[in-house]
Amino acid sequence: MAENATAPPSGPGGPIPDIGIDPSTIISALLLLTIAYVVVRVVVFLLGWLSERAYEHRITVKMAIPFAKLAIYGFAVYHILSSVVQLSATQLIVFSGLAGAAIGFGLKDLVAEVVGGVVIVLDKPYQVGDKVRIDDQYGEVTDIGLRATRLVTPDDNLVSVSNQMVINQTVANANAGSLEMQVVIDLFIDSSSDAAEAMKILREAAVTSKYVYISNKRPVTILMRDHPFYSMVRARVYVNDIRYEFKFETDVTKRAWEAFKREGIEPPMAGVVDLGGGRAADGG
Amino acid sequence: MPRDFKEEVEVIERSMEDFRGGKRRNVAVISDPFYGESELLDQVWEAAASGAFRVKAGSLKEDFEILERSSAKIVVVEEAHRLYLRKIGGFDLMDRFMNFVSSSDRLFITTWNSFSWKYLDEVLGIGQHFPLKVVLPRMDAGEIRDMLLSGYEEGELTFLEEETEERGEPKIFKRSSFEIRLLSQRIEIPRPVADLGSVRSRLQKKEDKRPPMEAFFGKLARISDGNPGVADLLWKEALDYPEVRDCLTDPPSIDLDLDDSFALSIILSMGSLDLADLSEVLEPVGTSAERAAALLEERGLVFIDGEVVSLRAEALKRTAEHLRRVRLVW
Structure with missing residues (x-):
């Protein structure tokens, strides 16, 4: 630090001050960050591998992934600042000034995203493995990164949603850390068909599916709503693993319609079903 | 008994x-x-x-x-x-x-x-x-011992040490492979796959310093899951009067897809049932009962006797564990 004391004073338009961080310090810091990155990749891979073999505890194991990433990167940054760089008061002021300028001019969004990532990990509006809807995107959370959250949609698209956006958005979480989630299955039948029989069939189709999960807290509910030219029967039922959501819906719908046909339960005439109001409009 | x-x-x-x-x-x-x-x-x-x-x-x-x-x-x-x-x-x-x-x-x-x-x-x-x-509750090792030895005098039976090597102890790593395509050629790359069941079995074995009789009934209670019917069946296999051979081994874990697991869950929930009934359950979901039953028999989980498919008693515990893991029984 003696070198700094004898250095010529710098002012506006003067030479850039020597802040005492030599190339070897920068290389050490970069090396440490690289090691942290590799460790994170290995830990994420191992936890992911383990979670897929943990069956019913899959989501619990996956919950550890963002915490592990935060801890490893946090330790690396702490170690760089405390042991490698060893900032003096002058260096800290210069570093803070540079960091402030960088954040203010160019890295504002990146920092907001990282802060958002930390908030998501700590506040847990969702976890890795959950099925969520963020903005217009719906899918399974596969990664909560420092910058963005990644979802795999039902069409197998990988969507990255900025963490900054997540904390400013309404997030709908379908399973909130559980392996099971509720699936709503609507079937529409002609008004002249036997709605009670249709409800019985839909219930049996749901409870006999290989994808179903039933417990006191996860009951099967069958509802019916009458419309002028058709009736809607609805099953609210839980799938045993969020990954089978669409297979479950298909299985129940297919077998229920086969039974409907056997029992003479007809679909509504073309054009009479109004789907414009969506599920909310149908109630239940 | x-x-x-x-x-x-x-x-x-x-x-x-x-x-x-x-x-x-x-x-x-x-x-x-x-x-x-x-x-x-x-x-x-x-x-x-x-x-x-x-x-x-x-x-x-x-x-x-x-x-x-x-x-x-x-x-x-x-x-x-x-x-x-x-x-x-x-x-x-x-x-x-x-x-x-x-x-x-x-x-x-x-x-x-x-x-x-x-x-x-x-x-x-x-x-x-x-x-x-x-x-009906699970029985502990002591209850199983009392049940099975009730017809014998004290010291009438000799419990032999565990025999593992001759019977082929389950390996920790199983051989598996994956294929890659290189210059339109398929190349099979071997890779080891850890069998967690055998790792657990070995760890438990190393901790077991009990006398042969206690070790035998401890293991019998664990493998039979405290089910007296299963314990009795395994006992009959081990009993070579007046000797009792410790030939009990933890069964390997089950690796089945969801369709076959579902078929297994139906058999478990009935104990045994006609293939025709199994077919009535499986056909609407697109699974062949005959194929599923044959595969489960090949894995040593069920046996087919004429038109009836039954769960194997010794496979009860691992079947229930597997089906709980994949959430087909709750």
Whole structure:
């Protein structure tokens, strides 16, 4: 630090001050960050591998992934600042000034995203493995990164949603850390068909599916709503693993319609079903 | 030597006395497959003496009216879980039976497969029709030892040390492989896959410093999951009078896809069933019952005898564990 004391004073338009961080310090810091990155990749891979073999505890194991990433990167940054760089008061002021300028001019969004990532990990509006809807995107959370959250949609698209956006958005979480989630299955039948029989069939189709999960807290509910030219029967039922959501819906719908046909339960005439109001409009 | 059901018989006898005194509490005896609950029913049947009617639930499929025709005030129904099939329309007979039970003034004593009971209780709420539930408990190593050695004098049997090497101890790593395509050639790359079951088995074995008899019954209780029927079967395999060979090994874990696991769950929840019934459940979901049964037999989980497919007793524990993991039984 003696070198700094004898250095010529710098002012506006003067030479850039020597802040005492030599190339070897920068290389050490970069090396440490690289090691942290590799460790994170290995830990994420191992936890992911383990979670897929943990069956019913899959989501619990996956919950550890963002915490592990935060801890490893946090330790690396702490170690760089405390042991490698060893900032003096002058260096800290210069570093803070540079960091402030960088954040203010160019890295504002990146920092907001990282802060958002930390908030998501700590506040847990969702976890890795959950099925969520963020903005217009719906899918399974596969990664909560420092910058963005990644979802795999039902069409197998990988969507990255900025963490900054997540904390400013309404997030709908379908399973909130559980392996099971509720699936709503609507079937529409002609008004002249036997709605009670249709409800019985839909219930049996749901409870006999290989994808179903039933417990006191996860009951099967069958509802019916009458419309002028058709009736809607609805099953609210839980799938045993969020990954089978669409297979479950298909299985129940297919077998229920086969039974409907056997029992003479007809679909509504073309054009009479109004789907414009969506599920909310149908109630239940 | 079957298990002694003294406590359970006393409970059921009390319910019969209460019934004669005007208080009706229908009884559900709930047990895992192979437990030997028919032995319990025999004792109940003797205690009930005259005035009771005993029927196997399977026969009610052909003639349900036999229940209505009987004038007995106490009705004993064996394997009541056979009154349903897990398919659309498969609960009609069970519904009819439950309606009969709830509208009748008779006392019903029934036995149930525990896996079917849990499922039906969630789906149909059958528990409310049977206020008195007798759940046959898992036995610990000491109880299994007392049960199996009750017919022998002390010191009559010699327990030999564990024999593992000759029988081929399960390996920690199994050989597997994956294919890559390189210059339009398929190349198979071998890779090791860890078998967590055998790792667990080895760790448990290294900790076992007990005398051979204690170690044997400890392992028997673990592998049979405290089920006396399964323990008795494994005991018969190990007994080479007057020696008892410790040939028990933890079975390897099960690796099945969801369709085959579902087929296995149906067999587990019945214990055994006709291939035709299995087919009625599996065909609507696009699975061939014959193919699934053959695959499960090849894996050593079931056996097919003519037209009937049955769970293997020694596969009970790992089957239940696997199906719990994949959430096909709850």
